[in-house]
Amino acid sequence: MTVAAAASATLVGAVLFAVGLFGVLQPYTVALWRERLDAVGSTRSWNDVEPTDWRVTIARYTFAIFLAGGALFLWMAGQQWLNLL
Template sequence: MSLAFAIGYTVISAVPTGLGLLAVFRPYTLALWEERLDSIGSKRDWETVEPTDWKVSLTRTQGGILLLFGLFIALFAVNHWLAFFTAHTLT
C-alpha cells in the first residue's frame, strides 16, 4: 500500500468525522445556522428564526450517521498506515 492512499483516506475521513461530531454535540447551533440561511430572501427576520425540536433531533441523527461513516473511512486509513509502516520496517 502506498503512502498516498494512507494520506488520502486520512484526509477524506477527517471531513465527515468533524462535521458529524459538530452535528452530534452542537445540533441546535447547526440547525439554527441552517434556518438562518433558509431565511435569506424571505420575510422572516434573521435574528428571530428558531429551529424546531424535530429539526434539532434530525440534525443530531444525521450527524451520528455522518460520524459513523467518517469513522468507517478512518478504518481504511488505519489499515493503509499499518500496511505502509509494516512494509517499510521489514526491509
C-alpha cells in the same frame, strides 16, 4: 496500496469525523443556521427564526452518520498504514 491512498483516507476520515462530531454535539446550532438560511428573502428577521425540534433531531442523526463514516474511514486508513509497514 500506496501512501497517497492511505493519506487520502486519513484526511477524508478526519474531516468527516470532525464535522460529524461538531454536528452531534451542537445540533441546535446547525439547525439554527439552516433556519436562518431558509429565512433569507422572507419578511421575517434573521434573529426571529427558531429551529423546530424535528429539524434539530434530523441534524443530530445526519451528523451521527457523518461521525460513523469518518470513524470507518479512519479505521480503513489505519489498516492501509499497517499494510504499508
